[in-house]
Amino acid sequence: MNIGGNDDLFIGEDKNLDLEVLDDDDVPVNVTGWAVTFDMREKPHSPTTMVSLTCSVEGTYSATRALNTQRLRAALTDDHTTKFEAGRYAYSFKLTTAGAETILAQGGITFQEATQK
Numbered sequence: 001m002n003i004g005g006n007d008d009l010f011i012g013e014d015k016n017l018d019l020e021v022l023d024d025d026d027v028p029v030n031v032t033g034w035a036v037t038f039d040m041r042e043k044p045h046s047p048t049t050m051v052s053l054t055c056s057v058e059g060t061y062s063a064t065r066a067l068n069t070q071r072l073r074a075a076l077t078d079d080h081t082t083k084f085e086a087g088r089y090a091y092s093f094k095l096t097t098a099g100a101e102t103i104l105a106q107g108g109i110t111f112q113e114a115t116q117k
Helices: none
Strands: 008-010 015-019 036-041 049-054 056-058 071-076 087-095 102-112
Touching (some): 049 071
Antiparallel strands (some): 056 071
16 A cells, blocks of 8 residues: 555655556557566656666456556665655656667656654
């Protein structure tokens, strides 16, 4: 359960960030065998990467969205999240397979500070 809300995390938390990949018709895409990285920076154009992770593929693929449990997973640990101060940061999931490199998703995540880290 993410107490912080849809795009909020607490500094010092372990969190799995899961991404379901859909085509233009909202049909699930089978991501088995894909090489995908998750990247976080202070701002989208910042030269320094604060976290870079290789994503795993979790769940079972089905072309029927209601049955599809397959997700790309970026597993953030408390060691990753303690690098951040309270504030908003940019992230992206990128397909890094040669000849098919593309940004799959991007956005922002807000880190909150709690009484415990």
